[in-house]
Amino acid sequence: MALQIITALLRDERNRPLADQAAELEDERARLDAMEYEGSDEQGRPLAVRASFELSYRHLTGPQQRAFRLLSAAPGLDISTTSAASLLDQTPVEVRRLLASLARAHLLHSTTRAGTLPAGEHDRWAMHDLIRLFADYLGHAHGSEDSRDTAEVRLLDHYLATAQAADTHLIARPEQPLSNVFTSRDQALDWLDTERINLVAAATAPSALSHPAGTLLSYALAKFLNDQRHFEDCITLTAQAAAIFRMTGFQHGEAGALNHLGLALTTARRFDAAIEVLTQAAVILRETGQGTDEAGALNNLGLVLGEVRRFDEAVATHEQAATIYRNTEDRHGEAVALTNRGLALLGLRRFDEAIDAHKSAATIFQETGDRYHEAVALNALGSTFLELRRFGEAIDAHKSAATIFQETGDLHSEGRVLNNLGTVLREVRRFDEAIATHDQAATIYRNTEDRHGEAVALTNRGLALFELRRFDEAIDAHKSAATIFQETGDLHSEGMVLNNLGAALCSTGRLDEAIALHDQAAGIFQETGDHHREGTALCNRGVALTELCRPDEAIAAYDKAIDICRQTGDRHAEGTVLINYGLALTTVLRFDEAIEAYDRAVDIFRVTGDRRGEGMALHDQGLVLQAARRFDEAIKILQQAIDIFQETGERHIEGTALNTLGVVLSTARRFDEAIDSHVRAAANFRQMSGCRCEGTALSNAAVAHRERLRQARNL
Structure with a gap:
């Protein structure tokens, strides 16, 4: 009927702007009066919403009329049978009969909520907004007769007491007894989720x-x-x-x-x-x-x-x-x-x-x-x-x-x-073990319906899969996490996972996609005011650009990242960026600048007490010195890195540094030392179950052995 009336009004007032009509209908105080037209439908019934509602209302019994009027006092979108019982001050059985009769009169519509809700909470009852306006008009007209203010207090009492009961199950501290209103934490959560909009509306209602x-x-x-x-x-x-x-x-x-x-x-x-x-x-x-x-x-x-x-x-x-x-x-x-x-x-x-x-x-x-x-x-x-x-x-x-x-x-x-x-x-x-642990965490979050926590676990699972070089699975995990963060409205966490996803795509050679994601992540961090992570995203962008052989753009990204680190006072992060910055400078043969960048990184890590970072910077500096054919310096620097990794007990990185040292020693034609270094690297990788790395080290040792034999024959 409402659509019939609006159509008729628009037909009669063709020149009236639609905005005026919409504004009139937006005013709740005048909406029912506006929904009236001097005429009848095909059955001869007057085209007036209020008249139609009054006709239905007059056919109700006294208790039904009272219930109809008081239901308009309930804030929110709908009301459960139990909540309506508090509002009407009657038993749930009596109230359900009243509500069902109002639904049969087309003054209410009902839905059933699945889940673990307590008895009386599954059935939900709601009014169309126009019917609610009509009921609210009658409710205020009969406010004294219905004790409307007292009814509102009863409903607020019910919502507050039940919310406090549910909260005991969420806090779940040994010193605090659990309310018996709910049988479990899941049931309490289900009720809170169902009633959230109503509870917020109740707390902000004028009567509250x-x-x-x-x-x-x-x-x-x-x-x-x-x-x-x-x-x-x-x-x-x-x-x-x-x-x-x-x-x-x-x-x-x-x-x-x-x-x-x-x-x-x-x-x-x-x-x-x-x-x-x-x-x-x-x-x-x-x-x-x-x-x-x-x-x-x-x-x-x-x-x-x-x-x-x-x-x-x-x-x-x-x-x-x-x-x-x-x-x-x-x-x-x-x-x-x-x-x-x-x-x-x-x-x-x-x-x-x-x-x-x-x-x-x-x-x-x-x-x-x-x-x-x-x-x-x-x-x-x-x-x-x-x-x-x-x-x-x-x-x-x-x-x-x-x-x-x-x-x-x-x-x-x-x-x-x-x-x-x-x-x-x-x-x-x-x-x-890391993957299994993150899977266990994800299962817990899934069972407790914490989608955000599940996304965090998926993100960490993706990082572990990345280290195993199971890149496709890592990408899937990060994409699933990003979807959840997006759906739950956590823009900041979405930026973090997009950064990780970009790194995984970079490792599979999908560099353009990686750069786009790092740009998106940097934009999110800029929007959310997290300049520290904005710098991290720019650093990762630089890594992808370096892989794509666009060193000038990579260097520009690193320059921005370094500026952010200095502005935020994060010296440790600056050291990390400088390591990558040095690599980009090396690719364009700017060796002296690269060596200087690594010197700065080493100094930062020494000041901040990060021995591992210091070792990584020294290792990469050794690679630059090798590229600059300054072999003696490279060997000395790499030995310092190896000493640090031995000290910190990081056998895998120590193995990598030993392997690098062996390559430099071979280039310097110090083959016996090179073979020894590669063999030591292989032993480290064997202890860490690093089969692929062990094979690489042994292969390098074999190359050094052949070169030594060739050198001996030439002598």
Whole structure:
């Protein structure tokens, strides 16, 4: 009928602009009146939406009319039988009969939601928007008679209590009992996912301004909204909670809401806004003498400062938080601050201090019986050991953390730790184990319906497959991850996986595609304000351009990347770019500049304490010196690289350097030394199960042996 009326109105007012008609229909207050035409349809019925609805309404019984009127008070898109029972203050059985009768009268339409929802939640009931306007008009006209305000309070009570019950299953801490409203975490998640739009609408409805739901729903939904990456919903709810507390003069509540808002803004990568609101929260809490809560806000502020690579400020902020906790004898809070301080120290590459911080935190958590945070500290400790290339200790720390999460039933956190463990296994070239570990993490995320976590696991799986030279599988894994990140709206993570995908395509010779992806990734990082990773994408672009024999463009890309590293103060990343920069300069025979680039890289890695990076720079510098036919210098530099790799215990890279040294020694016609170097390289590769590399080394040894015999015959 609505379409018939609009058609008739447009036919009668042919010269009226469509924009005017659309504007009239957009006004909810006048929409029903606008949907009226002086005439009848083919059956002689008046062409007026309101008249049609009134006819249906008059045929309802008194209880049905009351239900119809009150249903318009429900915010959101639809309502379950259980929620309607709270709204109408009747039993679910009675309410279902009423709702079914309204559906038969074509005033409601019903759908059934599959899944593990509790009884009374599967059936969903909704109104067409025009019918809702009519019901809302009647509802306000009969508001006193129906006790509409009281009904709205009952519905808000129901939504708040049920959301809080669901949250107990998501937090799942041993010290907090699980609500029996839901039988499992999956059921709680299913309900939250089904009701999300309604819950957000309820929390932001005018009636919620004077109801606890206006503030408390933001806390009850925080973990769900963050885990499921509904960041804008979380920001909306926490911002409203802060505004409500501010209006009522409750400063402590305002600061708490600002603290949660800062976390939501951080997860949405709106770092500047997060820093601003967290600073406000800390100031309010300091002025009101809420020391422990101030420390909590400072802790969160420090984490955001770390995200924008302001590590010195982050360390100072976490130290301030730790001092407050220590002065108030809050050992648990102190341990949290120590864990976060360790993360900031890791960013500064002050590894020994970071290890001390994480170990101290883990000890306190163990003593206070907080197994969850003990596992968090152990996981952070493992990541620090990885940076120091103390792989055995890293593996032990991650495994201990994973065991705790497994024993406490925290699957989501277990998946996160398994991802980190897989990364360490990849570094020690235990690629099959790494892939299996990432697959295990992906399965956990899939079972817990965490698509974002699944995509992270797929990304890491792709990196391990890349190292095994299973490039097609690596490309598939990265493409699947990119699709998920795109579908979940995580532009930043999409950029990261596109960068990895570009590297995999580069290795298969699909260089133009690789360059396009690195350009796309760089654009994403520029858009999201992550200049550090923008530099990484530009560096990878340079690698692909070098492979494509476009050295001038590669050098230009590296120059941009180096500028970004200097602007962001990331000296370590600058060293990595300089290694690739030196290779591009070598391809255009600019040997002196290449050697200078490697000298700068070596100096940077020495200052930052990265012995592996130093060794890699020396190795590549040796190759340039060989190309420049400065063999004695090349041999000396390569021997330094080999010594470093022996010291760090990285047998595979040591084998590569020995093989390179053998080639240089052969070129310098020092064949006995060359053979010895290649044989040592082969032995290293054999121990690392590097069959292909072992064959290459043995082949090089055979070539050196033939050249030695030829030299002897010539003598």
